[in-house]
Amino acid sequence: MKSRGSSPIFALPIAILASLHTGYSADPEDLPLPQWSAEEIVLPEAKATDYRSEFRLGGHLWPEGFTPEAEGGVPPDPNKDELLFFIPRTGKTSPIVRSVPKPQTQPATPLRDLSQEVLSLCETAEPDGYLIDPRTLLHEVQAEDLRRLLSYHTGESKVTTYYLLLDKDEKLPTGADIGKLAAGKLAKGHTCLVVYPMEEPWRVRFFMSRDITDSVSSKYLGEILHACVQDALQASDGVEQIQRFATQLSIRLIWLERAYPTVFAAAPATELEVKLGPAEQWLPEVTPEVVIAPATQTFLPEGWERAAVLLAVSVAGLAVGLLLMILGLRAWRRRERHVVWILPEVEPVTRLGGPHCGGGGASIRYS
Amino acid sequence: LIAVLGHDLVRLDRLTDAAHCLRLREAQQIVEMLDDFERQFPQVFVAIYLGVLPQSLSLKELSFWLLNQAAFNTKRSHCLNEYAVALLVDPVAKNVGLNLGYALEECLPVGFLERTLRAMRTPLWHGEYVTAVRLILKRISSRLRKTARRVPQPRDLGAPENTEAFLDASGLQLLRKSSAASRAPLDMVSKVEDNDSSEDAVQL
Numbered sequence: 001m002k003s004r005g006s007s008p009i010f011a012l013p014i015a016i017l018a019s020l021h022t023g024y025s026a027d028p029e030d031l032p033l034p035q036w037s038a039e040e041i042v043l044p045e046a047k048a049t050d051y052r053s054e055f056r057l058g059g060h061l062w063p064e065g066f067t068p069e070a071e072g073g074v075p076p077d078p079n080k081d082e083l084l085f086f087i088p089r090t091g092k093t094s095p096i097v098r099s100v101p102k103p104q105t106q107p108a109t110p111l112r113d114l115s116q117e118v119l120s121l122c123e124t125a126e127p128d129g130y131l132i133d134p135r136t137l138l139h140e141v142q143a144e145d146l147r148r149l150l151s152y153h154t155g156e157s158k159v160t161t162y163y164l165l166l167d168k169d170e171k172l173p174t175g176a177d178i179g180k181l182a183a184g185k186l187a188k189g190h191t192c193l194v195v196y197p198m199e200e201p202w203r204v205r206f207f208m209s210r211d212i213t214d215s216v217s218s219k220y221l222g223e224i225l226h227a228c229v230q231d232a233l234q235a236s237d238g239v240e241q242i243q244r245f246a247t248q249l250s251i252r253l254i255w256l257e258r259a260y261p262t263v264f265a266a267a268p269a270t271e272l273e274v275k276l277g278p279a280e281q282w283l284p285e286v287t288p289e290v291v292i293a294p295a296t297q298t299f300l301p302e303g304w305e306r307a308a309v310l311l312a313v314s315v316a317g318l319a320v321g322l323l324l325m326i327l328g329l330r331a332w333r334r335r336e337r338h339v340v341w342i343l344p345e346v347e348p349v350t351r352l353g354g355p356h357c358g359g360g361g362a363s364i365r366y367s
Numbered sequence: 368l369i370a371v372l373g374h375d376l377v378r379l380d381r382l383t384d385a386a387h388c389l390r391l392r393e394a395q396q397i398v399e400m401l402d403d404f405e406r407q408f409p410q411v412f413v414a415i416y417l418g419v420l421p422q423s424l425s426l427k428e429l430s431f432w433l434l435n436q437a438a439f440n441t442k443r444s445h446c447l448n449e450y451a452v453a454l455l456v457d458p459v460a461k462n463v464g465l466n467l468g469y470a471l472e473e474c475l476p477v478g479f480l481e482r483t484l485r486a487m488r489t490p491l492w493h494g495e496y497v498t499a500v501r502l503i504l505k506r507i508s509s510r511l512r513k514t515a516r517r518v519p520q521p522r523d524l525g526a527p528e529n530t531e532a533f534l535d536a537s538g539l540q541l542l543r544k545s546s547a548a549s550r551a552p553l554d555m556v557s558k559v560e561d562n563d564s565s566e567d568a569v570q571l
Contacts, residue, residue, distance in 0.1 A: 341408050341515035346449070346470040357448035358434035361466030362480040363426045363455075366488040 113173040114166060122164060123180045130154065132182055133165040137198055142239050146246060153250040157257055158264045159190045159212070161249065163242075166197040172205060178283060186283060190264060193283065194249065199238035201229050201245055206286040213284050215263040216256065222288035224252040371424065372432050379437045385418030386458050393497050404504050405442050408511055411471065412441045413452040415500065419459045426455045426464030434466060452507060454500070456491065463491055465503075474514045475507065483507070 121134035130150035131143060138146065146163070154160050162182050166172070172195050179187055186193055190212060195205040206225045213221065232245040257264050351359070381401050382394060389397070397415065405412050414437075420429060430453045439451065449470035456463045465480045483506050490498040527533040 338520045339407070340518045340520055341512055342518055343408070343410050343450070343470070343474065343511065343515050346473075349469055351469070356435050356469070358451060358453070358466060358468035359431045360472070360477065361427060361430060361453070361464060362477055362484055363462060363464030364481065364484045364488070365460075365462050366484075366491045367461035 109169045111169055111171040114170050114176070119173075119176060122182075124183065129182075130161060131163050131165070133163075135165075135167075137165045137167060138239065138242075142243075146243065149243075149246055149250065153246075153253070157250070157254050159192055159208075159253045159257060160185075161246075161253065162186060162191065162193045163246070164193065164195045165242075166195060168197055168199045168238075170197060171203070178207060191283070192253070194245075196242060196245065199241065201232040201241050204229060204245070207283045208286055210282045210284060212256075212263060213286065216260055218286065220256070220259075221286045224249070224256065225286055225288045227252060372429075372436070374436070377433075377437045378440065379414065379416070379433065380440050381412065381414050383414075383416045383418070385416070386456075388417050388456075388458050388494070388496060396497050397500050400501060400504055402442060404508065405446075407508060408515065409443060410446065411450045411452065411511065412439065412443075412446050413454060413504065413507070414439045416453070416455045417458065417496070418455075420457050420462075426457060426462050427466065430455050430464050430466035434468060454503065456496070458494075461492075463487060471511075474511055479506075479510060 118135065122132045129147055131138075131147050133143060136143070150161055150163070162185075164172075164178075164181060172178075178193060178195075181193065185191070190209050192209070192212075193207040195207070197203045204225065206221075208221065228245050228248040231248040232241040235241045235244055350356075382397055384394060401413055401415075414433070416429075416433070420426065433455075434448050434451055434453055437448075439446070439448070447468070447470070449468035451468045452471065452475075453466040454463070455466070463484055465484055467475055467480070483503055486506070487499045487502055490496075490502065527536060
């Protein structure tokens, strides 16, 4: 700075360039920008009954072909999930060519019930949070990300979502009172509880408020759960799976809310009313009609699985054949030990003028 | 040959290491192989002689003389030299010879013997006598099986019917015949015990 201030030789060109720059930017008519007329600037007006032309935050994310009619609306087609293009994809979530999912009837490890101590912790831990994870199965940063997402979802949707995290070999006990979870906040308003086993999203249990399950078809709710699980299975990492699950569920719940507006319209009167009775009455479980199962991950190109199976069977057959051959050879050798070989009797021949026994033969030098 | 080696009958073991080429373990391995061979072919035996020969004596001459003048100590005493295979090795002159009894000439022709000896050259050159003997026994066994008759042996051995059958099958050999006098006291003792005569027992 001292040298610049002390040399007037550089000050003059800089001042000239600065004046040219400010003069150029001061005139907006000279900028190479497109010009719009006043008619083009007018945005389309939103209509309460026309869902297609309604302008909403986030763009026209409504699925193609979705024209709900009050309560009997047609659910969105899961095969046309244009919204999935907006979900950030990382390198871990590269699409995997999957075969037909096979139902997993038996878990890899026997499942154990969630202990009463943990359940009591879940009832008291984090009364203001939407993520019930007293044992910190999720790390702090990941849990905070999920909490932010759930908080944002609660602000955007009328359905409050709670997540109870289980370990991969745990399950919810049969007689567990889920109404006491999250300090009893599940009983207020439209709520949904997701009992999520880490790294095993196909075992998710999904509970929704009775007023929603009574009004919305169980098929639609089952498809919501199915879509969330399938999206979670696109990732291999357990943390990313739950992130994808939560994102997809948030989107689907917003769809649900817009597809059935009458269900959520009369909420304010009963929103703060605490429901009484067993939790099964006011928070029933949603059971999907479609069997949700983890897809068998394969790293082989499509069509090579049959060849791999044939190769494995061939190798196993060869191994078994080789083993049988070795066993047979050993048995044959064991049996041959008890065999005696008898040479034919030969009459002695008189040679060299006398009774000799042997002679002739061969000899070599081996050096 | 008779003038050099004489015409006396001699006795020789199946394995004779006059040149001291074998260690004890190797000698035991060779003896085991010879036993196994004789068990498979009860009529045939193999005699091995490792020794340094004088220049005036060839392997063929010595093997011929041994087959006609020597009695080999085999497992079975009734083996005839017509069914003998004599393997002679001179480790100093690096010569090896194979000679047969006349009963084996048709089974083991000279061409086969020469091929077998040529196959033994490498292990013999390395001083691996056990390997060489294993090789020759394997080749001779496979060759003899082509002409021999297969007789399976019963695995379960039945108990002898009486003591005489046991003595016959036990392999016990009588060294000398027992005299009548040596058997008399036993007879007398039995008589004394029967008659309960204490005086005769005192005299005895």
